[in-house]
Structure formats: C-alpha cells, structure tokens
Amino acid sequence: MKHITILVPDGQTSLSSVACIVGSYEMFTRANGYWSQTEAGKKNGTKELYKIELAGVSKKAEFDNGLLTVTTHVHISNISKTNLIIIPSLVRDYETAVKGNKLLIEWIEQQYKAGAEIASMCTGTFMLASAGLLDGKNCSTHWSAADTFRTLFPNVNLLADQLITDEHGIYTNGGAYSFLNLLLYLVEKYYDRQTAIFCSKIFQIEMDRQSQSAFTIFTGQKSHGDEMVKEAQAYIENNLQEKISVEQLSSIFSVGRRNFDRRFIKATGNTPVEYSQRVKIESAKKAFETSRKTINEVMYEVGYNDVKAFREVFRKITGMSPLEYRNRYNKEAVV
Incomplete structure (x- = not known):
C-alpha cells in the first residue's frame, strides 16, 4: 500500500x-x-x-x-x-x-x-x-x-x-x-x-x-540596513497623492538612477515603482474597507487620475477589481 x-x-x-x-x-x-x-x-x-x-x-x-x-x-x-x-x-x-x-x-x-x-x-x-x-x-x-x-x-x-x-x-x-x-x-x-x-x-x-x-497586508520591507532606502520608502509613503518618478527619487537622495534602483530592489525586494504601487493600493484598500468613498475619490487620494490604470494596478496586486474588493470587505458600501 x-x-x-x-x-x-x-x-x-x-x-x-x-x-x-x-x-x-x-x-x-x-x-x-x-x-x-x-x-x-x-x-x-x-x-x-x-x-x-x-x-x-x-x-x-x-x-x-x-x-x-x-x-x-x-x-x-x-x-x-x-x-x-x-x-x-x-x-x-x-x-x-x-x-x-x-x-x-x-x-x-x-x-x-x-x-x-x-x-x-x-x-x-x-x-x-x-x-x-x-x-x-x-x-x-x-x-x-x-x-x-x-x-x-x-x-x-x-x-x-x-x-x-x-x-x-x-x-x-x-x-x-x-x-x-x-x-x-x-x-x-x-x-x-x-x-x-x-x-x-x-x-x-x-x-x-x-x-x-487579496489577503495580503503590505507593510513594506523595513528590516534591511540601508538608511537611504528607508528614507526613500518614507518619502513614498508620505506622498501618496504624488506621482513620483525614479529619477525624482534618485535626485532627492543624490544617488545615480541605476545605483538607486539596485539598492532599493536589494533592500525591499521591489523596484521603486512596484513599491509605490503597493503602498498606494494598500491605502486604497483601507479606504474601501472603512469608508463609503467612491472608486474615483479613492483613486485620486492615492495619486491616480486614470481609472483604467488604477483598476489594472489594483487587480494586479489584489487579484480583483476595486469594486469587487469594496463589495467584499465593506457591507455598508454595498448597502
């Protein structure tokens, strides 16, 4: 047997x-x-x-x-x-x-x-x-x-x-x-x-x-020892409404673009763009869970002005659309 x-x-x-x-x-x-x-x-x-x-x-x-x-x-x-x-x-x-x-x-x-x-x-x-x-x-x-x-x-x-x-x-x-x-x-x-x-x-x-x-709560990889990257993470998290480019970030911290990318990926496991997307979508998820704000209102709050782009990134990260997510986790919004 x-x-x-x-x-x-x-x-x-x-x-x-x-x-x-x-x-x-x-x-x-x-x-x-x-x-x-x-x-x-x-x-x-x-x-x-x-x-x-x-x-x-x-x-x-x-x-x-x-x-x-x-x-x-x-x-x-x-x-x-x-x-x-x-x-x-x-x-x-x-x-x-x-x-x-x-x-x-x-x-x-x-x-x-x-x-x-x-x-x-x-x-x-x-x-x-x-x-x-x-x-x-x-x-x-x-x-x-x-x-x-x-x-x-x-x-x-x-x-x-x-x-x-x-x-x-x-x-x-x-x-x-x-x-x-x-x-x-x-x-x-x-x-x-x-x-x-x-x-x-x-x-x-x-x-x-x-x-x-859909069950993931993104908190960001902070256990690394790269202080420059930690400062960049904090900048991204504190400026959700901005559309921040990698060139802008590397310039703020006086590091070359390629070197900035390399250090950020090594420290966090994400590219700066991926990290920014995850932070924004995590904030959007919380808004859908706890408020009756519309999809567009939440989208603007986290720095997106293109509904199609927002939906695509949201689905890529959570596996569902913003509307599906809100309907699943917010009973008041559904009512």
Missing part, C-alpha cells in the same frame, strides 16, 4: 500546526473512504489507496504549553519509504523552529532523494528551505513571513502572491487556513478530480483558488 506521512514536529509549533495536522489527516481519511467506493476504487480492489500516518521523533507532542497533545502513529526512523510527506506550519520564531527540528529536516531530505514528494503548509516552507530543497525553485509561504523568508533564503524564488506552487515533486502554499486549498489540490493529484470535488463539498472549501493576494 502507498503511504502519506503527516509530520508532527516536536516543539517549535503552534495551534496552527495542530490545525494543519488534524485537517490533513481528516481530509485524506475521507478521500480514502470516498475513493474506495468509486469505480476506480472498486477496480483497484483495495479498501484504501493510501495508508495515512502521523509521524515524528517522539510518541507524543505537546502544543500551546500542553493545551493539546498529538500522539503519533510511528517514529520517522521506522518509515523506510513514503509517497508524500506533509509538513505543517511552524512557530513565528523560524530560526528556532528550524534548529529544533533537525532530525525531521534530515529525514525529509533523505526521503525526497529516495523519491518521496513533499508538501509544506504556510511557514512549514522554512523547514523545506533549511534542508536546501528549495534552492533555485519557486515556493510560497504566509505573506506576513515573506520578508523574513527572503532574508534567510536568498537562493529561493519566493512567489508570495501565489497560493500554491508545484515544482519537482515539492508543493508549497500560502498562509494560515489556505492549507485546506493545498489539501484539495493534493487530493486531486493523488486520487482524482471526483474525489477532490467530494472533499470540497464535504469540507465546504472553494475549488481551484490560486492566489492569496
């Missing part, structure tokens, strides 16, 4: 880790039961397509200072081969979390080399990256952890807006409870579309979600 292994980290976890573990176990168990009753399952002649196990380095793992305890089925040393490994989210102190799970990280690396596929949920991506398995590859993680991830793992191509990545047998997903969308994606891959639709209906999860852009 094929195997799906759900990892239970020993410490360095949170209640979100428990949600990932329990959610994975429940959905794959339901998928097993449903698939066995389909024509494909009956033809296969087995009761279950996969053996689903919780595995770790200890028999029991405590979460949230002992509030919850998860008992594992098996120690990782007793699993010689598995088909899919699920990594749950980790605590916010990512470097500590990685140091505290060295045995799991080494085992993951060995299993991947032996042919296993790996799926990480939310900040579980840090465990994958620390094993070196994401170097040169694309991945996603919770949008709030994106800046820290880029700093720690510069050789990984982080696609923070994407909900799911699928590359070379490694799957990653965005933040928090979006792990449920990754599970549906995996159910379709490991069982079939029919089983994924069944799970979607049973657990009431939207199928085929691809972006976490």
Whole structure:
C-alpha cells in the first residue's frame, strides 16, 4: 500500500500546526473512504489507496504549553519509504523552529532523494528551505513571513502572491487556513478530480483558488540596513497623492538612477515603482474597507487620475477589481 506521512514536529509549533495536522489527516481519511467506493476504487480492489500516518521523533507532542497533545502513529526512523510527506506550519520564531527540528529536516531530505514528494503548509516552507530543497525553485509561504523568508533564503524564488506552487515533486502554499486549498489540490493529484470535488463539498472549501493576494497586508520591507532606502520608502509613503518618478527619487537622495534602483530592489525586494504601487493600493484598500468613498475619490487620494490604470494596478496586486474588493470587505458600501 502507498503511504502519506503527516509530520508532527516536536516543539517549535503552534495551534496552527495542530490545525494543519488534524485537517490533513481528516481530509485524506475521507478521500480514502470516498475513493474506495468509486469505480476506480472498486477496480483497484483495495479498501484504501493510501495508508495515512502521523509521524515524528517522539510518541507524543505537546502544543500551546500542553493545551493539546498529538500522539503519533510511528517514529520517522521506522518509515523506510513514503509517497508524500506533509509538513505543517511552524512557530513565528523560524530560526528556532528550524534548529529544533533537525532530525525531521534530515529525514525529509533523505526521503525526497529516495523519491518521496513533499508538501509544506504556510511557514512549514522554512523547514523545506533549511534542508536546501528549495534552492533555485519557486515556493510560497504566509505573506506576513515573506520578508523574513527572503532574508534567510536568498537562493529561493519566493512567489508570495501565489497560493500554491508545484515544482519537482515539492508543493508549497500560502498562509494560515489556505492549507485546506493545498489539501484539495493534493487530493486531486493523488486520487482524482471526483474525489477532490467530494472533499470540497464535504469540507465546504472553494475549488481551484490560486492566489492569496487579496489577503495580503503590505507593510513594506523595513528590516534591511540601508538608511537611504528607508528614507526613500518614507518619502513614498508620505506622498501618496504624488506621482513620483525614479529619477525624482534618485535626485532627492543624490544617488545615480541605476545605483538607486539596485539598492532599493536589494533592500525591499521591489523596484521603486512596484513599491509605490503597493503602498498606494494598500491605502486604497483601507479606504474601501472603512469608508463609503467612491472608486474615483479613492483613486485620486492615492495619486491616480486614470481609472483604467488604477483598476489594472489594483487587480494586479489584489487579484480583483476595486469594486469587487469594496463589495467584499465593506457591507455598508454595498448597502
């Protein structure tokens, strides 16, 4: 029988880790039961397509200072081969979390080399990256952890807006409870579309979600040490209504255009134009959420005078139009 292994980290976890573990176990168990009753399952002649196990380095793992305890089925040393490994989210102190799970990280690396596929949920991506398995590859993680991830793992191509990545047998997903969308994606891959639709209906999860852009709160990368760039960021943030060019910014800070661009991208992960767009759109989002201002009023407030251009940038960053965003997050505006 094929195997799906759900990892239970020993410490360095949170209640979100428990949600990932329990959610994975429940959905794959339901998928097993449903698939066995389909024509494909009956033809296969087995009761279950996969053996689903919780595995770790200890028999029991405590979460949230002992509030919850998860008992594992098996120690990782007793699993010689598995088909899919699920990594749950980790605590916010990512470097500590990685140091505290060295045995799991080494085992993951060995299993991947032996042919296993790996799926990480939310900040579980840090465990994958620390094993070196994401170097040169694309991945996603919770949008709030994106800046820290880029700093720690510069050789990984982080696609923070994407909900799911699928590359070379490694799957990653965005933040928090979006792990449920990754599970549906995996159910379709490991069982079939029919089983994924069944799970979607049973657990009431939207199928085929691809972006976490609408949920992102842009705060700007400020943890770098380039004071000139920090001043430029502050200037952009304090002058929303202005249409600021890169030439204007580089002139204000007495730095050549190319050098200014290079330093800004290195420090923030965005070009100056991208940064300005994100700051403006974040301000527009807040206005749509908290006021009854029209699309045009908000557009002018954040420095746009072309409706088409504003809509295009807004959709590029959030994945939806200004009107769709306002209708979703502001009940009073809809009324």
